[in-house]
Amino acid sequence: MKLLLASVCAWMVVVSSSSNASMLLMNNRSVLTPLDSELGPPLWIQWCDSMGLAYAMVVEMHKLWFAYIVYILIAILSYGVYTKPQATSPRNVYGDHPTSRGPHPQYPERYPVSSSETYWNQDLPGYKPTVHIDPIVLKFDCTKREGGWADPEDHLLVDFTQRCSYCGPIQFDSNGRPRNPIGRTGMCDRGLLGKWGPNYAADPIVTRYHPETGLLQLVVIKRVDTGEWALPGGMVDAGEHVTDTVRREFQEEAVNVGEEHAHEYQHMLDELFDHRNACTVYKGYVDDPRNTDNAWMETAVMHFHCSSELGRMIPLTAGDDAAQVQWLTIEDFDSLQLYASHAWLVKLALDTVATRISK
Numbered sequence: 001m002k003l004l005l006a007s008v009c010a011w012m013v014v015v016s017s018s019s020n021a022s023m024l025l026m027n028n029r030s031v032l033t034p035l036d037s038e039l040g041p042p043l044w045i046q047w048c049d050s051m052g053l054a055y056a057m058v059v060e061m062h063k064l065w066f067a068y069i070v071y072i073l074i075a076i077l078s079y080g081v082y083t084k085p086q087a088t089s090p091r092n093v094y095g096d097h098p099t100s101r102g103p104h105p106q107y108p109e110r111y112p113v114s115s116s117e118t119y120w121n122q123d124l125p126g127y128k129p130t131v132h133i134d135p136i137v138l139k140f141d142c143t144k145r146e147g148g149w150a151d152p153e154d155h156l157l158v159d160f161t162q163r164c165s166y167c168g169p170i171q172f173d174s175n176g177r178p179r180n181p182i183g184r185t186g187m188c189d190r191g192l193l194g195k196w197g198p199n200y201a202a203d204p205i206v207t208r209y210h211p212e213t214g215l216l217q218l219v220v221i222k223r224v225d226t227g228e229w230a231l232p233g234g235m236v237d238a239g240e241h242v243t244d245t246v247r248r249e250f251q252e253e254a255v256n257v258g259e260e261h262a263h264e265y266q267h268m269l270d271e272l273f274d275h276r277n278a279c280t281v282y283k284g285y286v287d288d289p290r291n292t293d294n295a296w297m298e299t300a301v302m303h304f305h306c307s308s309e310l311g312r313m314i315p316l317t318a319g320d321d322a323a324q325v326q327w328l329t330i331e332d333f334d335s336l337q338l339y340a341s342h343a344w345l346v347k348l349a350l351d352t353v354a355t356r357i358s359k
């Protein structure tokens with residue numbers, strides 16, 4: 001795609017400048033000496049003339065510079081949009097969010113919703129989403145428990161003017177509950193998610209080249225809830241900046257060396273999570289199996305690449321809600337199977353940052 005756009009631009013520049021040059025040559029014929037005029041111009045000028053005519057025709061056909069300027073602007077704009085490291089339209093990215101319509105080990109069965117039935121703007125008479133809220137969410141209701149991480153049971157008590165979504169303005173259903181920006185999921189209320197509407201997470205993608213094989217690897221943890229390999233991310237705490245969340249979650253889930261040893265590894269984590277080593281690759285919806293019609297996951301994904309020394313030394317030890325941790329070799333993206341949309345996020349990150357992590 002980039003190549004195509006670049007070649008279109010290059011073609012236009014070449015054609016325009018060449019036609020200028022040949023026009024110049026044509027005009028310059030008026031300064032040929034009388035002798036030159038009798039003999040006719042030299043061959044190279046004749047060749048340039050005919051090329052000039054061809055170019056002039058092309059230029060004429062395209063209505064000169066105005067068309068070129070429009071083309072160049074379109075090419076530059078599409079190039080900018082294509083390379084922008086974020087997904088602003090979740091529908092484009094997640095399509096019909098299959099994982100959010102699928103099973104979760106702690107959820108009852110969802111009301112079946114086919115791909116074409118996800119759209120809110122299409123009537124679905126008889127749509128009866130399964131109502132589900134996990135007791136743990138009610139237990140950690142912030143209006144009933146100090147330090148609770150969940151919204152009150154009654155969504156009308158939530159001030160949604162203070163809540164933003166990476167997916168744009170939050171839409172509401174006829175009962176005033178936030179509505180999933182992608183579409184129907186077959187389940188309403190909050191399931192296991194604490195917040196009505198967007199629930200914010202942050203995910204670090206930590207990569208290295210294997211010290212011996214030189215193959216690209218990334219840190220993944222095995223989730224306790226679904227048993228799937230995933231990025232070592234987690235929920236953003238109230239008032240926390242995502243750059244702190246990615247480091248905290250990485251430390252809790254992947255470098256759980258215990259408090260007594262933590263200080264020994266601080267300098268490594270300082271180096272790894274140095275803002276000069278950070279690259280934000282995505283902010284938006286996650287196709288998470290816990291999503292419902294009224295509560296969904298959104299994440300900010302940051303990529304960090306380890307120097308070869310750091311990559312060798314970081315002590316991976318699983319902790320918190322991670323059962324295992326490992327450096328996973330990325331052999332090919334098609335076979336990469338990770339929790340929610342993490343495989344897609346890894347691909348996006350590595351496409352975006354490929355040049356930063358060349359060996």
Ligand code: RP5
Pocket residue numbers: 201202203230231232233234235286288297298299340
């Ligand atoms: C995913 O859930 C996010 O991408 C993040 O990795 C994770 C956060 O949830 P917990 O791991 O805290 O359950 O949607």
